[in-house]
Amino acid sequence: MQTPGSGAHNMVIDHNLITRQVKHRQRTPFMNHPLLERAAQNGVTLDMRGAVAVVTLRRPAKRNALSDALIEAIRDTFQNLPEQAKAAVIDGEGEHFCAGLDLSELKERDAGEGVHHSRSWHVALDAVQFGRVPVVAALHGAVVGGGLELASASHIRVADESTFYALPEGTRGIFVGGGGSVRVPKLIGVARMTDMMLTGRVYNATEGERVGFAQYLVPKGQALDKALELATRIASNAPLTNYALTHALPRIAEQPADHGLLTEALMASIAQSAPEAKARVRAFLEGKAPKVQKAD
Ligand code: 1HE
Numbered sequence: 001m002q003t004p005g006s007g008a009h010n011m012v013i014d015h016n017l018i019t020r021q022v023k024h025r026q027r028t029p030f031m032n033h034p035l036l037e038r039a040a041q042n043g044v045t046l047d048m049r050g051a052v053a054v055v056t057l058r059r060p061a062k063r064n065a066l067s068d069a070l071i072e073a074i075r076d077t078f079q080n081l082p083e084q085a086k087a088a089v090i091d092g093e094g095e096h097f098c099a100g101l102d103l104s105e106l107k108e109r110d111a112g113e114g115v116h117h118s119r120s121w122h123v124a125l126d127a128v129q130f131g132r133v134p135v136v137a138a139l140h141g142a143v144v145g146g147g148l149e150l151a152s153a154s155h156i157r158v159a160d161e162s163t164f165y166a167l168p169e170g171t172r173g174i175f176v177g178g179g180g181s182v183r184v185p186k187l188i189g190v191a192r193m194t195d196m197m198l199t200g201r202v203y204n205a206t207e208g209e210r211v212g213f214a215q216y217l218v219p220k221g222q223a224l225d226k227a228l229e230l231a232t233r234i235a236s237n238a239p240l241t242n243y244a245l246t247h248a249l250p251r252i253a254e255q256p257a258d259h260g261l262l263t264e265a266l267m268a269s270i271a272q273s274a275p276e277a278k279a280r281v282r283a284f285l286e287g288k289a290p291k292v293q294k295a296d
Helices: 015-024 034-041 068-079 111-129 146-153 180-188 190-199 205-211 223-235 239-252 257-273 275-285
Strands: 044-049 052-057 087-092 135-139 142-144 156-160 164-166 216-218
Touching: 034 044, 034 068, 044 068, 052 068, 052 223, 068 111, 087 223, 111 146, 135 146, 135 223, 142 146, 146 180, 156 205, 156 223, 164 205, 180 190, 205 216, 216 223, 239 257, 239 275, 257 275
Parallel strands: 052 087, 087 135, 135 156, 142 164, 156 216
Antiparallel strands: 044 052
16 A cells, blocks of 8 residues: 555555544654644644645634634744655644634734734745745635635645635724735735625635635545645655745746746756756656646
């Protein structure tokens, strides 16, 4: 039997094994890292599945609401992923992925403190988006407020049918502060985000996939399995390709076209000069690598 991360493209994943391991939270000994230990104590655990780091929000009694301690734990976890991690999955324990900002901590902050609080979210969510590895979010239940901001910092979102998306900040008299105004419009556009915040509109899982929140929609309870399958595949890519997609592409997309084209040329040249790229192209030319298959 192949274990996740042990093979290349046509790997067989034992979903029962994955589910058992995730449920039993097998901890990997290398995690004697003080910041990872502190993160686990504060509700963010890290478990390795082959080359995939599974990061789990574990505050189900509060619907994984993001307290300052949880935000710090997300930051520390993504900034300190083990060397063998080549991709990551982020998941939430319980019925909901994440209920957003912990409203019980929403205290009177003066303007300066508010800026620093928001900036601390930016650092944590930048660690997700611009960390060492691509991140796949496994979504279910509520993906709301700061939970949607966190999901938006991931590179791929897999939603199960129980997923719903909202930005209740608008109706709570506040504004997004975790990067939502930058990242959410990139997924669904400014007009839809404005509508969500002005009217409290909630998107269900099917609508969410249609408008661009999630790239994958799966039956209830299967988001984690699908996310692990995708992350395992991503982990087998050439590292420089993954780097180009997570670090260069989003920046190129924001550059003026002539700057973007130059950055693209530089990135392409660096990626294709890596020995691994040459080996992969040679394998295809020698008939040893899979062809692109027609979609179902
Ligand atoms: C919370 C939070 C929270 C739940 N902060 N404690 N986010 C929101 O406005 C969403 C608020 N939450 C909800 O609408 C609902 O809780 C859910 C739809 C997510 C889930 O409903 P349900 O029926 O499963 O759970 P519940 O009974 O509402 O909540 C269970 C407990 O979690 C309860 O506490 P308990 O002590 O009474 O058991 C809730 O109070 C608690 N809880 N959500 C604190 N968010 C950087 S800026 C980002 C700005 C935002 O994210 S604003 C959006 C905040």
